[in-house]
Amino acid sequence: MPRGGKKGHKGRGKQFSNPEEIDRQMRAQKELEENGGAERGSSSESEEETSSDDEQPKRKGVEGLIEIENPNRVSQKSKKVVEIDVNAPKELSRREREEIEKQKAKERYMKLHLEGKTEQARADLARLAIIKKQREDAAKKREELRKEKEAEEAKSKR
Template sequence: MPKPGKHINHKGRNRRFTNPEELEEERRKEEEAKRWRQKRGEVSSEEEEEEDDEASGGSDSEDESSDDEEGKKAKGVSNLIEIENPNRVQKKNKKLTTLTVDVPPEKPQLSRREREEIEKQRAQAHYQKLHAEGKTDQARADLARLAIIKQQREEAQKRREADKKAKEDAVKAKTAQTQKALGKK
């Protein structure tokens, strides 16, 4: 067991409850204070609404509160000067019939990197299109190289054909000589 005085547990001690007579006395004093304030005209709007809710049952409180606001005595100069806050934005309720469904949704805002990436892809596609049409410097250089290669290949083909023809002629000439030497002809 702990030493006495070190750790005290209050759970087992007696508890004090308020008597119903004391509660009734407090409620009666509050009602008297409200009546006294009503006689002097110092009732706040919150207290009036509470009293109206208790008295009418709550359903007629909206009608009565609007009547009470008109007949209420204004404090200070608030009834003399109408002040409107220019910064206050009042919510305007929109009707469902006025809303248009035909409006296409706006494109989402892209970040700088995404915009640059899309622009880069567009530029690349544009360059490829121009390159295919032969309008870029690199395409012109490629076409010139291609023309040179084609010309070289044609010349090589002509040389090969000429060499082949020369070999055939040489073979014919040799066979003709051998035939002549043999005296067959």
């Protein structure tokens, strides 16, 4: 029967570190921290002076080698209350701009319509002129019929 039972053996055999090896690694790490800490302390003063000028965050991975600029990732910079200009014009959204343009276009059209310069206004004025003429003709006919009736009544009474 194989080592791991019916299904077979998975994984490697466990390897244990030698305690002497672990102690040696721990000592080496402490020495590095002590030496590195002393070097960092002395160089931190000079770094503070230069970091105030450049202030670039540490780059991870290949960012230090390749200049990467993601247009979708915009860092939000907070403004102080003193820097905010209340009187500055507010940026309108696309929908708000389109709504304002729509209202202005409607007002321009209505102004031209009232002046009679649009196609629809000309058609309306022509239609009105035709209706006025028809009403005048109808009024003349009624007047003539009324006069004829009066004349007939006057004849019949005699």
